[in-house]
Amino acid sequence: MINNPAIQVNSEIGTLKTVLLHRPGAEIENITPDTMERLLFDDIPFLKNAQKEHDYFAEVLQAHDVETIYIEQLLEDVLSDATVKDEFLTRYVTEYHYMGDTMQDIKAYLNTLSTHDLVATIYAGVRREIVDFRHPNLHDVAGSDAENPFLMDPLPNAYFTRDPQAMMGSGVTINRMAYEARRPESLISEFVMTYHPRFAGKVDIWTDRNSDARMEGGDELVLNDHTLAIGVSERTSSRAIQALVEKLFTNENSHFDTILAVDIPHNHAMMHLDTVFTMVNYDQFTVFPGIMDDEGKMNIHILRADDQGQIVMEHRDNLKESLKEILNLDDLDLIETGGGDPIAAPREQWNDGSNNLTIAPGEVVTYDRNYISIKLMQEHGIKVNEIKSSELSRGRGGGRCMSQPIWRENI
Numbered sequence: 001m002i003n004n005p006a007i008q009v010n011s012e013i014g015t016l017k018t019v020l021l022h023r024p025g026a027e028i029e030n031i032t033p034d035t036m037e038r039l040l041f042d043d044i045p046f047l048k049n050a051q052k053e054h055d056y057f058a059e060v061l062q063a064h065d066v067e068t069i070y071i072e073q074l075l076e077d078v079l080s081d082a083t084v085k086d087e088f089l090t091r092y093v094t095e096y097h098y099m100g101d102t103m104q105d106i107k108a109y110l111n112t113l114s115t116h117d118l119v120a121t122i123y124a125g126v127r128r129e130i131v132d133f134r135h136p137n138l139h140d141v142a143g144s145d146a147e148n149p150f151l152m153d154p155l156p157n158a159y160f161t162r163d164p165q166a167m168m169g170s171g172v173t174i175n176r177m178a179y180e181a182r183r184p185e186s187l188i189s190e191f192v193m194t195y196h197p198r199f200a201g202k203v204d205i206w207t208d209r210n211s212d213a214r215m216e217g218g219d220e221l222v223l224n225d226h227t228l229a230i231g232v233s234e235r236t237s238s239r240a241i242q243a244l245v246e247k248l249f250t251n252e253n254s255h256f257d258t259i260l261a262v263d264i265p266h267n268h269a270m271m272h273l274d275t276v277f278t279m280v281n282y283d284q285f286t287v288f289p290g291i292m293d294d295e296g297k298m299n300i301h302i303l304r305a306d307d308q309g310q311i312v313m314e315h316r317d318n319l320k321e322s323l324k325e326i327l328n329l330d331d332l333d334l335i336e337t338g339g340g341d342p343i344a345a346p347r348e349q350w351n352d353g354s355n356n357l358t359i360a361p362g363e364v365v366t367y368d369r370n371y372i373s374i375k376l377m378q379e380h381g382i383k384v385n386e387i388k389s390s391e392l393s394r395g396r397g398g399g400r401c402m403s404q405p406i407w408r409e410n411i
């Protein structure tokens, strides 16, 4: 056991006490029509309003007594140590495949910046013309790479703090992210978890990013103190889940012994399990019906640990029945996104109508634009705190995606 744990996340619904955020910054203005798709955006948000909306999101959380901490601040703290900074810069530049003299030239530029500006630049990306190359390299001046105005791309998805890592129990998975556009984000998580005094030595690292199997936090849901639901999705592979399950079932600090692996369609609109399914109360979930076939069936596997920590696997095809089984409930309430209407449901799912951040049992924070799903949740007794969503939603992520719970009260 860790003596003084920094993380306590034993559910999706326990009263939220501390959450990790990232305020959208200059990286948003470094999206262009040419790079949008590669950077996983469907449009270019208006930064000023995106920041206002994000600040409002943080205020709603603070008004509920939630401590909001910012990953960019933690990174700045960590990089104020010269040795850590040097190691970080080497790793960060290597992420973009620069080596040798080219790497030294880029690092020399980054080292001219104050720690604060360095962090802003890591998120915003590094423009090609800004670096003074003392050792020109053909690769950097010829071919398609040279046409990219950025040596190092911006990280516009960073405000979706849910994905680079996932906190569960007393620990964290530091994820190898599916697309290159997001991979450096989990390098930041790794450095914060390893070197920040708030976390160093006080967290269990369940899995690290030195893996070739993709996994993202949007797929990792903590149903209770021993049960997870994980999406098998565009972003999370069955191999990564298998590896995580093996670690959790054999690590003595982990109390997770049951994992529900849920296959979802592999596409951009439903990239993670939390875009189609969130837990909002002990026995209530929101779900987008489009993840089921015409007969309401799905491909689900329950993985359990036997006495020796060996994995026992069983197949199921009904989401509701599987949830009742693993959560030991006689009944539960699945609230359909957009009321299941053939137009409203996909429209609201597209704008993250299924993606609720639960801040206490039966109370969520969600985008205001999904009014049909909101009304339905209210009719089912859920307390809904609405947040503004004109600009933030253009990145295809909602309240759950934009938040990484660090501490929840146990339920």
Ligand SMILES: NC(=[NH2+])NCCC[C@H](N)C(=O)O
Pocket (backbone or CB within 6 Å): 039, 040, 041, 157, 160, 162, 163, 182, 217, 218, 219, 271, 272, 274, 275, 395, 396, 397, 398, 400, 401
């Ligand atoms: N947990 C989530 N559903 N995150 C949504 C992330 C959206 C982001 N544009 C991406 O494609 O990665």
